[in-house]
Every structure is written in C-alpha cells, then in structure tokens.
Amino acid sequence: MTQPEIDKSLESSLTTDRIANMAFAACQSSVLIAALELDLFTAISEGFNEPAKIAERIKIPADSVARLICACVGLKLVERRNDKYYNALDVDKFLVKGKPSYNGDYFAIQGKADYNSWKDIVPALRQPVPSKKGTKKPYYFEDPQSARDYAVALYNLAWETAQRFATRDYFSRCSLFLDLGGGAGQYSIAAAQENLHLRAIVFDYPNVVAVAEEYINKSGVSDRVKTVPGDFFDTEFPSGADLAAYYASLQAYGPDDVQFLINKAFNALEPGGALIILDYMINEDKTGPPEALFRHLQLRLLPENPGYVNTAKEFHDYLMKAGFIEIRVIAGRNSPMGWVFGRKPK
Numbered sequence: 001m002t003q004p005e006i007d008k009s010l011e012s013s014l015t016t017d018r019i020a021n022m023a024f025a026a027c028q029s030s031v032l033i034a035a036l037e038l039d040l041f042t043a044i045s046e047g048f049n050e051p052a053k054i055a056e057r058i059k060i061p062a063d064s065v066a067r068l069i070c071a072c073v074g075l076k077l078v079e080r081r082n083d084k085y086y087n088a089l090d091v092d093k094f095l096v097k098g099k100p101s102y103n104g105d106y107f108a109i110q111g112k113a114d115y116n117s118w119k120d121i122v123p124a125l126r127q128p129v130p131s132k133k134g135t136k137k138p139y140y141f142e143d144p145q146s147a148r149d150y151a152v153a154l155y156n157l158a159w160e161t162a163q164r165f166a167t168r169d170y171f172s173r174c175s176l177f178l179d180l181g182g183g184a185g186q187y188s189i190a191a192a193q194e195n196l197h198l199r200a201i202v203f204d205y206p207n208v209v210a211v212a213e214e215y216i217n218k219s220g221v222s223d224r225v226k227t228v229p230g231d232f233f234d235t236e237f238p239s240g241a242d243l244a245a246y247y248a249s250l251q252a253y254g255p256d257d258v259q260f261l262i263n264k265a266f267n268a269l270e271p272g273g274a275l276i277i278l279d280y281m282i283n284e285d286k287t288g289p290p291e292a293l294f295r296h297l298q299l300r301l302l303p304e305n306p307g308y309v310n311t312a313k314e315f316h317d318y319l320m321k322a323g324f325i326e327i328r329v330i331a332g333r334n335s336p337m338g339w340v341f342g343r344k345p346k
C-alpha cells in the first residue's frame with residue numbers, strides 16, 4: 001500500500017527540524033557524559049565558577065572548559081549569571097559527587113555503554129539472532145571492577161525506589177525474600193530495614209554479590225540478608241522463599257530463557273509463595289512507551305545476549321504456563337516499566 005494522500009497545505013509547512021533534532025541527538029549525551037567524566041558539575045558546586053579556575057580544578061585546557069561549559073549552558077545543565085557559572089537545580093541534586101542523591105556514575109557508565117552500542121546499530125542489526133541464548137554473561141560481570149562500578153551505580157539509582165517498595169504489604173507478609181539478580185542488594189537491604197522479621201537472599205553473579213556483601217554489612221542487616229553467588233542458568237536457586245523477585249533482570253533474555261527463569265522461580269518458591277517482576281514493558285500494539293521500544297531495539301544490539309522487552313500479555317502467559325495463579329500485570333502509567341505478580345498454588 002502506498003502512503004495515503006496528504007493535504008498539500010500541510011505538506012508545504014513541513015520542516016526538517018524534528019529530523020535534525022534526532023540526527024544530532026548524540027551531541028547531547030556526549031556533552032553530558034564528558035561533563036560527568038571530567039567532574040565539571042562537582043567543580044562548579046565546590047565554588048569553581050569561572051572557566052580559568054574550573055580548568056585548573058578539572059585539569060583540562062581553559063579553552064576546552066570554555067567550550068564545554070557553553071554547550072552545558074545550551075543544554076540548560078549549567079546557568080550563566082554575571083560571568084559566573086552555576087549548576088541547574090537537578091544537576092546540583094543528582095550529578096554532584098558526594099551528595100547522597102548522586103547518580104552521575106550511573107548516567108556516565110550506562111550513557112557511554114548505550115552510546116557505544118547504538119553507534120554500531122547497522123552491523124548489529126545485520127547479524128543473525130544467536131539460537132542459544134542466556135549462556136554468555138556480559139563482559140562487565142566477568143571483570144570485578146566493571147561489575148563493581150555497575151552494581152554501585154545501580155544501587156544509588158534504585159535506592160529511593162527500593163525504600164518505597166520496602167513498605168509494600170507483600171514484604172510485611174513474607175518471611176524469606178529471594179532477590180534474583182539483586183545487584184548490590186538495594187531491594188533486599190531496604191526491605192529488611194523496613195520489615196524487621198524479614199530474611200532475604202541476594203542472588204547474582206559472584207563479582208556482584210561481593211559488592212552486595214559490603215552494602216549488607218554496612219547497613220546493619222547482615223544477620224538477616226545473605227548472598228548466593230551464581231548464574232541463573234547454571235546454579236540451583238535457594239529453596240524456602242515465600243517471595244521471589246526479578247527486578248529489572250529479565251530484559252537481558254529472550255522469550256525462551258524468560259519462560260525458563262520464571263519456571264525456575266516457580267519451582268524454587270514455597271507453595272503459596274509469590275513472584276514479582278519489575279521490568280520494561282511494551283504496550284500490546286507495540287506503539288509505546290518510547291523508552292521501552294528503544295530498549296527493545298537496543299537489546300538486539302548486544303552481541304553477548306540479545307534480550308527482549310515483553311508486553312503485558314507475554315508476561316501474563318509466561319506466568320500462566322509456569323503454573324502461577326492470581327496473576328496481575330500492570331503497565332507503568334508514566335514509565336516504561338511494568339509490574340507483574342503471580343502466586344504459586346498452595
């Protein structure tokens with residue numbers, strides 16, 4: 001079918017603005033990542049408000065600072081007043097090192113990884129989909145330092161959400177929480193701090209649970225929160241849990257693997273236990289939300305493990321096939337993330 005006829009007056013008002021914004025959007029992430037890696041926002045927050053002083057503090061030529069800072073002003077990351085520079089309010093809250101709400105490492109690490117994967121989109125899309133998935137872990141979990149950087153960045157990013165989730169009634173009603181792909185332990189630690197009866201197990205790759213151990217110890221919950229190092233596909237899941245969760249850890253895998261992992265959680269749970277999934281979710285007609293659609297495409301670009309973003313119905317069907325009952329799937333209203341619940345029959 002050819003393109004439907006369009007109104008000629010509408011056609012003459014069309015411009016290339018929208019297309020140009022998309023074509024050159026990479027410059028925005030590059031400016032932000034450079035400012036983060038060079039500690040520009042932290043320097044400004046410390047009172048280095050003039051380019052020459054900032055140049056000394058972040059150790060790059062003054063001409064580079066002058067150009068970078070102008071680009072930051074263009075993006076409204078930084079404001080210029082009386083020839084001095086100040087961070088925008090959100091930048092000052094989230095992108096200044098040392099503040100409790102600091103998330104700059106996450107945006108720098110993930111932003112750079114994203115940039116590197118998107119730039120090779122065409123050769124990646126030409127690659128056939130590997131037939132066996134879930135077998136090779138992404139390289140950064142094999143390197144202790146990269147695993148640590150990633151786990152710490154995610155801990156900081158998810159901590160506020162973890163604290164909010166900790167007050168949900170399913171935590172108050174369960175006794176052993178199995179946090180599958182639990183990262184540095186943010187959800188388990190917050191839940192154990194809020195629910196004093198609760199025990200939890202953080203299951204993740206060995207290099208990640210090593211970081212979780214440190215957070216658990218300094219959070220004062222080491223008597224109730226333990227770790228189990230392993231791989232979803234090769235390691236038996238600990239038994240005895242009456243609540244299990246995959247928070248943001250299924251998107252890395254394709255449909256067959258997701259079904260396998262949901263079946264595996266079902267088998268590990270006690271009768272009457274519940275499974276919760278929080279992950280990207282695409283709407284049924286695959287028209288949004290945009291961030292979930294981008295994630296779905298981007299996961300195809302990862303050579304290690306092409307993942308998949310599921311719809312609510314696909315999640316529902318995985319749980320039903322596994323044997324779960326009381327299944328509920330809620331797509332995020334203003335977010336690309338959706339929420340899934342199922343109970344194992346008694």
Ligand SMILES: C[S@@+](CC[C@H](N)C(=O)[O-])C[C@H]1O[C@@H](n2cnc3c(N)ncnc32)[C@H](O)[C@@H]1O
Binds near residue numbers: 181
């Ligand atoms: C996106 S992070 C989410 C971390 C945490 N649940 C959160 O929401 O903040 C996904 C986590 O799943 C873990 N993971 C992914 N595949 C895994 C596998 N095959 N075995 C063990 N852990 C895995 C990763 O190491 C990572 O910590």
